[in-house]
Structure formats: C-alpha cells, structure tokens
Amino acid sequence: MTSTPTVLDDVTRTESSLRQFLHGLPGVDQVGAEARAAGLGTRSIKTSAKAYALDLAIRMVDLTTLEGQDTPGKVRALAAKAMRPDPADPTCPAAAAVCVYPDMVATAKQTLGESGVHVASVATAFPSGRAALDIKLADTRDAVEAGADEIDMVIDRGAFLAGHYQRVYDEIVAVKAACARSNGEDAHLKVIFETGELQTYDNVRRVSWLAMMAGAHFIKTSTGKVQPAATLPVTLVMLEAVRDFRELTGQMVGVKPAGGIRTAKDAIKYLVMVNEVAGQDWLDPDWFRFGASTLLNDLLMQRTKMTTGRYSGPDYFTLD
Amino acid sequence: MSDRIDVRKTYKLYIGGAFPRSESAYSYEVKDSKGKFVANAALASRKDARDAVAAARKAFGPWAGRTAYNRAQIVYRIAEVMEDRRPQFVQAVVQSEGLTASKAEKVVDAAIDRLVWYAGWADKITQVVGNANPVAGPYFNLSTPEPTGVVAVLAPQESSLLGLVSVVAPVIVTGNTVVVVSSYERPLPAVNFAEVLATSDVPGGVVNILTGSAPTVAPWLASHMDVNAIDLVGVAGDLGLATDLEVAAADNLKRVRRAPAAEPDWAVNPGLDAMTAFLETKTVWHPIGV
Numbered sequence: 177m178t179s180t181p182t183v184l185d186d187v188t189r190t191e192s193s194l195r196q197f198l199h200g201l202p203g204v205d206q207v208g209a210e211a212r213a214a215g216l217g218t219r220s221i222k223t224s225a226k227a228y229a230l231d232l233a234i235r236m237v238d239l240t241t242l243e244g245q246d247t248p249g250k251v252r253a254l255a256a257k258a259m260r261p262d263p264a265d266p267t268c269p270a271a272a273a274v275c276v277y278p279d280m281v282a283t284a285k286q287t288l289g290e291s292g293v294h295v296a297s298v299a300t301a302f303p304s305g306r307a308a309l310d311i312k313l314a315d316t317r318d319a320v321e322a323g324a325d326e327i328d329m330v331i332d333r334g335a336f337l338a339g340h341y342q343r344v345y346d347e348i349v350a351v352k353a354a355c356a357r358s359n360g361e362d363a364h365l366k367v368i369f370e371t372g373e374l375q376t377y378d379n380v381r382r383v384s385w386l387a388m389m390a391g392a393h394f395i396k397t398s399t400g401k402v403q404p405a406a407t408l409p410v411t412l413v414m415l416e417a418v419r420d421f422r423e424l425t426g427q428m429v430g431v432k433p434a435g436g437i438r439t440a441k442d443a444i445k446y447l448v449m450v451n452e453v454a455g456q457d458w459l460d461p462d463w464f465r466f467g468a469s470t471l472l473n474d475l476l477m478q479r480t481k482m483t484t485g486r487y488s489g490p491d492y493f494t495l496d
Numbered sequence: 497m498s499d500r501i502d503v504r505k506t507y508k509l510y511i512g513g514a515f516p517r518s519e520s521a522y523s524y525e526v527k528d529s530k531g532k533f534v535a536n537a538a539l540a541s542r543k544d545a546r547d548a549v550a551a552a553r554k555a556f557g558p559w560a561g562r563t564a565y566n567r568a569q570i571v572y573r574i575a576e577v578m579e580d581r582r583p584q585f586v587q588a589v590v591q592s593e594g595l596t597a598s599k600a601e602k603v604v605d606a607a608i609d610r611l612v613w614y615a616g617w618a619d620k621i622t623q624v625v626g627n628a629n630p631v632a633g634p635y636f637n638l639s640t641p642e643p644t645g646v647v648a649v650l651a652p653q654e655s656s657l658l659g660l661v662s663v664v665a666p667v668i669v670t671g672n673t674v675v676v677v678s679s680y681e682r683p684l685p686a687v688n689f690a691e692v693l694a695t696s697d698v699p700g701g702v703v704n705i706l707t708g709s710a711p712t713v714a715p716w717l718a719s720h721m722d723v724n725a726i727d728l729v730g731v732a733g734d735l736g737l738a739t740d741l742e743v744a745a746a747d748n749l750k751r752v753r754r755a756p757a758a759e760p761d762w763a764v765n766p767g768l769d770a771m772t773a774f775l776e777t778k779t780v781w782h783p784i785g786v
Contacts, residue, residue, distance in 0.1 A: 486716075487549070
C-alpha cells in the first residue's frame with residue numbers, strides 16, 4: 177500500500193473515488209491464499225501451548241443463539257453458561273459475549289449484570305439486511321437502548337454486488353452513529369459481510385476496506401445462516417486487510433469469523449493464522465472473536481481432557 | 497508365472513464405516529503361525545480410539561432405534577456375506593491360528609453359525625429377560641431390556657475369528673454400538689470381518705475395528721467418559737492390566753465384563769450372558785384401565 181491516511185479521506189469523498197480505490201486494491205491470489213491457509217492449519221500445537229490456546233479461544237467465544245425459537249429461558253441459560261462455561265472448574269475463563277436478537281438483549285443483560293461478559297446484538301434486519309434504512313437504524317437504536325455493548329450489523333450485499341459502494345458505506349456510517357448512547361459512549365460496531373454471498377476473495381478484500389474506512393470496530397465473516405460460513409482463506413484475507421489498515425492509519429480493527437467453526441482443532445487453526453498473518457496484538461478477545469454455539473462445548477471437552485488426562489464426553493456439558 | 501511380484505498388503509482400520517489409516521501413521525508386521533510375513537496391519541493409537549468412540553456414539557441412537565427385527569436381518573446379512581467369502585476366512589484362520597484347513601473350516605462355520613444364532617435373538621431377548629411383574633396395585637409393571645450404549649470390546653488374543661464374532665455379535669444385536677480392539681498377533685480375520693461389515697448393510701459406526709495392541713489402546717477406552725461399558729476378555733490372564741482397566745473404568749461407572757483367568761472355549765454354546773452383560777433394565781408402571 178502506498179497511500180496515506182489523508183488519501184483515505186479523499187477516497188471516501190465521492191462514489192467514483194471510492195470505487196477507484198476499492199478496485200485499485202491488489203487482487204487476491206486465490207490459490208495462494210488457500211494454500212497459505214491450509215499450510216498454517218498443519219501446525220502442531222501441543223501441551224502448554226494447547227492449554228493456552230484453548231483458554232484463549234474460550235475467552236474469544238461470542239456464544240450465539242439466533243433462532244426463531246429463542247425464549248427468555250434459553251437466553252438466560254446461555255448467559256449463565258457464558259459466565260461459567262465449566263461449572264465444575266472455577267479456573268475456566270468466561271466467554272467474551274453472548275450474541276442474541278435485539279428483543280433478547282434486555283434479558284441477557286439482566287442475567288449477565290456486571291460480570292464483564294458483553295451482550296452483542298445482531299441488528300439491521302439480520303440476516304438478510306433487506307429493509308429500509310430507517311428501519312435498520314431503529315432496530316439498532318432499540319438494541320443499544322436495551323443495553324447491548326456490541327452491535328453486529330449486516331451489510332446490504334445486493335447493493336455491494338451491484339457496485340453501489342457509496343450506499344453500503346453510508347449505511348455503515350449511519351448505523352455507527354445510531355450506536356451512540358446518551359452518556360457519550362457507544363456500542364462497538366461489528367460489520368457482517370456474509371462472505372458466502374460475496375463470490376470472490378477480491379470482494380472480501382474490498383468490503384473489508386470499505387467497512388474499516390466507514391468506522392467498523394470489527395469485521396465479521398458471516399451470519400451463520402448461509403453456507404459456506406467462515407472459512408480459513410476468507411479469514412486470512414480479512415486478517416491481511418486489518419493488518420494493512422493499521423499500517424496505513426494506525427487504527428486497529430478486530431476480526432470475527434462466525435459460523436461453521438465447531439471443533440477446538442479448527443479454533444486453534446484460526447489462532448495460528450491470527451498470530452502469523454495479523455500478529456500477536458490480535459490474540460486478544462478485544463480484537464478477535466469466534467461467533468459460535470457448539471464450538472464452546474468442544475473447547476471445554478478438550479480442556480477437560482488436558483486437565484484430567486482422560487477423554488471426556490458430550491454428556492458432561494450442557495447442550496447449548 | 498512364478499516371477500509375478502507379490503502384492504504386499506497394508507490394511508487399515510475400520511472406523512465409522514470407512515477405512516482410515518491410523519492417525520499415528522504406524523503399522524506393524526503380521527506374521528503367520530510359522531513366523532513368515534503375511535501383511536502389514538495398522539497400529540491403532542489413542543486418537544484412533546477417540547475417533548472410533550465418536551463414530552460409535554454417533555451411530556448409537558439410530559441403531560438402538562431400529563426395530564429388533566431389522567437388527568436381526570442385518571446381523572443375518574453379515575453371516576450371508578461371510579458365507580460368500582468363506583475361502584478367504586478359512587485362509588486367514590489357517591495363517592493366523594496355524595490350524596489345518598479342515599479345522600479352520602470348522603472354525604469359520606462355527607463363526608457364521610454364531611452370527612445366525614445371535615441374529616435370531618434380536619427380537620427374542622426381550623421376551624426372555626424382560627417381564628410383566630406382579631405388583632400390589634392397579635398397575636401394569638413392565639421390565640424391558642435396553643442397550644447400554646457404546647461398548648468397548650477387547651477381542652480375544654487367541655481365537656481371532658470365532659472369538660471375535662462371539663464378542664461382537666451379542667453386543668450389537670441388542671442395539672449397542674461397539675469399538676473393538678482386535679487380537680494383536682492375529683488381526684487379519686478381524687480385517688476381513690471389517691470388509692464384510694462394510695458390505696453388509698451394517699450402518700457405519702455400529703462396529704469399529706481397531707487393529708493394534710490392547711495394552712496401549714485399552715486404558716484410553718477404559719477411562720473414556722463417553723464409553724458406557726467395556727469387555728476385558730482380550731486381556732484374559734493379565735491380572736495386573738485387567739485390574740488397572742477396571743479401576744480406570746470406575747470413574748464413570750462403566751459396566752465391566754471382567755477378564756477371565758484364561759481364554760474361554762469359544763466352541764461351546766455361549767448362553768445369554770454375553771448379551772445381558774450389556775443390557776440395562778427399564779421398568780415402567782402403567783395404570784390399568786386407562
């Protein structure tokens with residue numbers, strides 16, 4: 177990258193300068209990205225490094241339930257689990273957040289209290305993002321007022337694929353403004369791309385830059401409702417983008433792969449990639465998260481295996 | 497044609513209906529009864545055992561949920577396919593156990609007959625070990641046997657085919673799924689048996705066969721919290737190891753079928769013990785007249 181922060185200001189001035197910049201980003205070498213992601217996945221992480229990675233991964237989990245059948249009871253149970261993932265072991269760290277629909281934010285907040293576990297809420301007509309802007313903003317404000325610490329918004333993929341970059345940009349800026357609270361603080365904004373619908377890695381790189389320039393605190397792969405969800409190569413491209421963005425502007429942006437990460441082994445592959453591509457600074461729940469529901473149980477099972485020396489079973493952990 | 501190059505075989509494990517190599521990538525040489533090289537067999541590691549347990553757990557619900565009649569058909573089908581491949585099994589038994597061809601044929605016949613015998617029990621065991629209990633009240637009180645779950649079986653070391661069939665068939669016919677560690681010195685009949693299972697309507701994961709050393713793999717199975725029962729007949733005579741395994745199995749209250757002092761004679765009528773050892777009794781009360 178040869179541009180400077182002042183150039184980035186120019187970039188976002190008009191639709192055509194935005195398009196010129198995004199299309200001027202170097203293309204992603206698809207074969208190279210996939211080979212690099214696969215290569216990093218072969219690293220062997222054992223013993224104390226594995227124990228560290230498992231605990232770190234547990235601290236990074238956004239424990240998620242985004243179903244039509246969610247009840248207050250289910251959300252309370254999930255929140256309790258986020259605070260004490262393994263009730264049998266007090267040394268087990270808490271998860272980073274619980275992620276729910278906006279109408280469940282108050283319930284989650286009530287259970288979590290001052291535990292330090294955040295409440296993340298999806299918003300902006302999740303998961304399709306197909307609604308008028310004022311509805312999306314109202315959705316966001318609702319969640320923020322109910323106490324959400326983090327807002328997971330979806331971009332308008334239709335607009336992005338049609339090339340209306342300015343519209344997507346303006347929407348992110350508007351949602352970010354809606355994340356402001358009356359006390360001057362604001363909820364952190366995660367921008368979901370739904371990479372499974374973006375077709376190419378080039379698009380993933382472009383949308384990553386677009387969202388970061390619009391002020392996203394986090395960029396997130398997927399809603400979990402579309403296959404393929406998070407993959408290693410897609411996350412690799414996004415990690416490269418946040419690394420390059422910090423080099424250029426000095427601002428750090430977080431990354432959240434979500435959907436399809438089910439095993440501790442997968443999670444550790446992601447952590448290796450974070451360390452190798454973005455750097456150690458991102459190995460922190462403030463800068464890297466996993467959006468997952470079943471992943472936590474596998475992490476707990478592996479953790480129990482490491483502490484007890486024997487294989488554990490799914491019977492010994494809660495279902496969700 | 498004497499200058500044809502030998503086809504040297506390296507067999508694999510049987511886990512979840514597929515034939516993976518050992519996760520450890522190790523294999524070991526299998527010799528016949530005279531010490532001559534026969535083939536390579538995969539040397540199962542603790543991670544293969546872990547994968548096999550996961551496959552068995554996944555298969556348990558659907559397998560236990562099938563009708564007893566259907567399980568009978570499937571176990572009978574195993575016998576049919578074995579019958580088709582009789583010469584192969586006879587050769588494997590000759591090589592492994594050093595028997596004469598005619599004795600090996602008797603062993604194979606007995607193994608096939610045993611499968612047919614156990615197949616017949618699938619829809620009869622409930623009548624024999626279940627009961628309508630007399631109670632002092634206006635209730636039906638019914639006890640019925642249900643499968644225990646995932647059962648780890650250490651197969652006999654000496655009787656590599658008849659012994660193997662005699663410990664696997666009674667476990668699966670009642671609806672359990674099984675992870676079996678074959679005889680270490682004589683694994684080839686177990687490998688052939690896996691090939692039969694893969695082509696005889698047995699759903700993947702119902703039987704998982706690990707070739708390798710019981711002393712290496714068994715402690716992981718015995719301590720595994722997701723294994724519900726273990727059959728220790730494969731370490732018959734090794735009191736020290738059997739005791740260690742029983743202690744490890746106690747943590748999640750596994751059912752343990754204890755190791756005998758010496759390997760039993762597999763030719764005799766087995767009775768119901770091998771089936772009832774891995775059955776739980778469920779008793780329900782039901783009001784009369786409703």
